[in-house]
Amino acid sequence: MGNYRETNMREFIKTPDSLGNFMLELSKKHFNNVEEILEPCAGDGALVDIIEKHYNVPIIKLDIQPLRDDIKEFNFVKDIKKLEYKKNRLTIMNPPFAKSIKFIENALKKSDMLVTLCSSNTLFNLDWDKYDILEVYYIKNQIFGELKLNIGLFVIKNKSY
Amino acid sequence: MGIFFPDEKHMDKWFRIIKSNKHKNDLDYYISRINFDNYFIYKKTNKQREVSKEDFLKFNYSGYIFFNKIIYDNKELQQSLEYLWSLGITIMYLDKPLPRLSDLKKIKVIDGL
Numbered sequence: 559m560g561n562y563r564e565t566n567m568r569e570f571i572k573t574p575d576s577l578g579n580f581m582l583e584l585s586k587k588h589f590n591n592v593e594e595i596l597e598p599c600a601g602d603g604a605l606v607d608i609i610e611k612h613y614n615v616p617i618i619k620l621d622i623q624p625l626r627d628d629i630k631e632f633n634f635v636k637d638i639k640k641l642e643y644k645k646n647r648l649t650i651m652n653p654p655f656a657k658s659i660k661f662i663e664n665a666l667k668k669s670d671m672l673v674t675l676c677s678s679n680t681l682f683n684l685d686w687d688k689y690d691i692l693e694v695y696y697i698k699n700q701i702f703g704e705l706k707l708n709i710g711l712f713v714i715k716n717k718s719y
Numbered sequence: 720m721g722i723f724f725p726d727e728k729h730m731d732k733w734f735r736i737i738k739s740n741k742h743k744n745d746l747d748y749y750i751s752r753i754n755f756d757n758y759f760i761y762k763k764t765n766k767q768r769e770v771s772k773e774d775f776l777k778f779n780y781s782g783y784i785f786f787n788k789i790i791y792d793n794k795e796l797q798q799s800l801e802y803l804w805s806l807g808i809t810i811m812y813l814d815k816p817l818p819r820l821s822d823l824k825k826i827k828v829i830d831g832l
Contacts, residue, residue, distance in 0.1 A: 576832040679811050681826070686818040691825060696808050700831035708808075 571702045572601065573652040577675070578608035581650055584713050585673045586612065588692050593646035594618065596669055598634040598661065599653050601625055609650055638664045645670065655709075659684055662712070670719035674712050681710040689714045722778075724749040732790055733816055735763060737782030746778055758785040759793045763813040767800055769793065784813055795820055 573581075585592070595617045600606050602625040609617055620632035632641070635657060647669035653661035658676035662684060665672050676684075678696060695711040721742035725734040730753075736746075755772045762770055763782045775783055786796070799820045803810065806828050817823065 574832070580832050678808075679814075682810055682817055683814050686822050691822065694826045696806070696826050696828045697832065698807065698828065698830050706831070 571652065571655070571705075573605045573608075573675070574700075574702065575604075575608065577652075577697075577700065578605050581605075581673045581675070581711070582608055582612040584693060584711075585648060585650060585671070588713055588715075589648055589671045591646050592648045592671070594644055594648070596620070596647055596649040596665070597651055598632070598649065598665065599651050600629045603629060605650065605652055634664055635660055638667070641668050643668050648672070649674070651675070655680070662714070666714065666716055670716045672712065672714045674714075676710040676712060678708045678710050681712075684712070688717075690717050690719075722746055722749070724752075727752065730785075731787065733784060733786045735782055735784050735814065737763070738778075746776070750776075753785075757787060757789075759788055759791075760785050761796070761813060764811070765809070766804075767810065767813045769797070782812075784815075786816065791816060799823055 592613060592615055594615055595609055595613055597606050597609065597617060598620045600619040600621045603619070606617060606619050606629070619629040620634060621629050622631070622633050624631055648671040649665040649669045650673045651661065651665065652675040655677035658680040662672065662674055662676065662680075665674065666689060681694060681696060691712065691714055693713040697709050697711060699706050700709050720738055720740055721744050723735070723737050723739040723742050724744070725736075760770050760772070760775050761767050761784050762780045763784045764780060770783065786793070796817060799817045802820060802823060806826070808826070808828065
């Protein structure tokens with residue numbers, strides 16, 4: 559699924575502005591003590607640009623294959639131990655859908671607050687008992703470039719937070 | 720094509736049995752390991768539904784998921800699936816037990832943005 563980069567076929571789906579703005583509305587609604595934001599699959603920076611319009615806090619921008627100079631190369635699955643946890647950090651992301659669950663689990667190890675897109679199937683395969691699920695959306699017929707998909711969106715915080 | 724069959728240590732709560740290119744043994748090889756009295760069985764793809772032991776043995780679908788009767792509530796699972804279908808939500812692969820029905824009612828369905 560998704561668009562693929564010619565270089566290594568890694569899954570890449572650009573976040574549409576409308577969806578990004580909706581994610582930021584939800585983060586503002588639920589989280590009012592954000593001191594830092596993590597975007598671990600920043601790609602071409604589409605979601606980063608939207609985050610910067612809504613928050614005036616430091617943003618950690620990472621991607622396994624950055625498409626912009628201000629995004630640091632980092633494998634959020636394999637290198638996760640190299641990233642430190644920080645209190646009052648919010649993660650906002652549109653991860654590779656095939657790895658949604660791993661990205662969600664890792665995000666909630668390194669931050670306490672999360673707004674994420676995911677595959678529709680991930681909605682039902684995540685362990686809901688493990689986290690405090692604040693909002694869940696099933697978005698029908700979302701357009702990603704030339705694709706039309708049913709997708710999921712979670713707003714989550716750690717139970718301990 | 721064979722099937723993927725779980726280790727015995729993974730069979731206490733729920734487990735999946737699926738067709739697999741990576742495995743050589745067929746269902747007959749494993750069948751004696753299943754105590755069918757302990758589980759209810761669902762086909763795991765598309766419109767999920769409970770199947771009988773006899774239907775399972777025909778293995779007409781790509782995969783099945785077994786739930787321990789003592790731990791999981793078959794009636795609630797059916798109600799959960801019907802609730803999701805009523806919202807227009809279909810689950811492509813039922814890969815594990817669903818969240819509780821009370822939790823599933825948190826899901827808001829919206830059209831693409």
